[in-house]
Amino acid sequence: DAGVTQSPTHLIKTRGQHVTLRCSPISGHKSVSWYQQVLGQGPQFIFQYYEKEERGRGNFPDRFSARQFPNYSSELNVNALLLGDSALYLCASSPRPGPSTSNTGELFFGEGSRLTVL
């Protein structure tokens, strides 16, 4: 079975440009989350989408946006790139979102898209 797939795996952009990252969740998973992992740090939550609706948003500026498509795949868009946006962007899928009083929280991660901003 295919896991979470992300594209592109690596990309280089310059400051001020725009980038679109793509994610296909595991078959049957309807929830997709995006994380930013800066070198040497743990992943930080950016967005969660479920059934094409935003279900959660982390502390990121409005330059970051995302959407989910009817087939549950997702795109993360970042506008007006800054040097500090250089990071590994991770996509994770799960069968369903919370909230839940017994939140198991298991996520299945892709290998990520490594963005370098020059």
Added chain:
Amino acid sequence: GDSVTQMEGPVTLSEEAFLTINCTYTATGYPSLFWYVQYPGEGLQLLLKATKADDKGSNKGFEATYRKETTSFHLEKGSVQVSDSAVYFCALSEVGGSQGNLIFGKGTKLSVKP
């Protein structure tokens, strides 16, 4: 807000040594707790989890016990192997929060020498 604190790495051990990676958390209520592992060149994978106090998660010889009184979830393994070399992340999922929103620690890099 909720947070996770892990011991600083890197940690270097010889094969068959005992491993402990400390993790403490700050949270309201009783979050679910996780250890994720990131092998070189691969995505994050769930290693083990515990969803309530005193639960013990275990997998591949690794164990961690959810200690409410000390707000800790330390990862242990009795005898590490070279193949355990990876970065380990402690994480929590807020009670009532979005299932997709995990709060991660900074990660601890483990290197096991033969």
